[in-house]
Amino acid sequence: MTKALMRNPEAIAFRLDDIRDKIRLLIQSGKLKAGERVNEQALAGQLGVSRNAARDALRSLEQSGLVTIVPNRGAEVRKVSLEDALHLYDIRAGLARTSGRLIALRITTEEERELIALIDSMGKAVEKRDNHEYHQLNEAFHRTLMQITKNPRLVSVNDALESELQLYLRQGVYTLAQMRTSQLEHRKILEAIVSGEPEFAAEAFEKHVLTGKQRMLDTTGSQPRNNSHSSDQS
Template sequence: MSKAAVRDAEVIATRLDEIQDRVRQMIANGTLQPGERVNEQALAAKLGVGRNSAREALRALERSGLVRIIPNRGAEVRKVSLEAALDLYDIRAGIARTAGRLAATRLEAEEEGRLLELLEQMEAALNNRDGGTYHQFNNAFHDHLMAITKNPRLIELNNTIEAELSLYLRKGVYTMAQMQLSHAEHSALVEALRNGKVAEAADCFESHILTGKQRMLDTVTRSAPHP
């Protein structure tokens, strides 16, 4: 293959990634709702891309669990039930245990500094009672933790699980008390990582995800309509 052909292929791949990210963001912010049909032509027009590009992006998002493509009907945003969300949390907890173990053995000084910076930013958001900003830094914190593992396949698996969970987690709003407990768990995890305590880091990260599962259940219970 010529260098020009390679460059063209790279440009196309990058463009498709950008389109996927834009559709993923539309799902995350509720522009596209779980269960909603996605018209390829309308989506392509909205994004200013070709219909084939929109179709390929939807196919890629199907592989990541965000979209379901039904033969002869087209694509729709997936719905995730409570039961499925609980199963996903259990899988995510197993991934977190492995991630904690790997991160404790592979943490570098620059990465440690970034973890501490994110902790401070989350702390400031909590002090300002700014839940939206806290969640942004929380997501960045988890992404950074996974990056520290330096295990691309583990990161890919985790991203897939988190993408599916995001379809359910948008239904609830966590309380300030819940976010404060989550932050305390972050701090304990970072302390274990900084001290190279491999087993403790694995336990802390797994426990953090499982207590997150319980926080999600508490949120669903709290927001459920009363008879």
């Protein structure tokens, strides 16, 4: 990379985004563990970047809620508790309701076809009992839904919540029954969207997130300290 390119603000921003994404993957995969102090020098060497670049990327990840910068200690990977995860699910449910309404109002024919293709692929993954493939397609389905809102601020807020939740969830393992239930909920969301019923789409998407919260509790075997988080399950 030439010196002129390195001084280019757009090139610098692109490079920072690339480093940040690589660190995010290390966190989400568990290679950088929750509560662990990040060795900036080692991280920089692992990524093949300068220590300053690694530090800048870590600081930007603090805004995403993935790391905490501790004075005189540096960066630590955030530790998300069960209570935090439940609060995040509740916020996601509210965003899902808003998103469902916007999607039903703004979706195009091409986007409908894209969602149908993802639903069909997920159905095949369920038939094969392929947990990993279903997980990947599920993420793609939700990512596509959010993009269809055509509201970048909403997408940004939702992405931040998803990133924080990954600190608690990592990559969950679905049972066959959970995959089938999740897939049925996806179809209900799609049906409401395609039918052009904003309120039905809003309700279906919100309910999907709330039942996802219960699936998380069932999968991890976790229980909230009181019933205030479980009373809204459908």
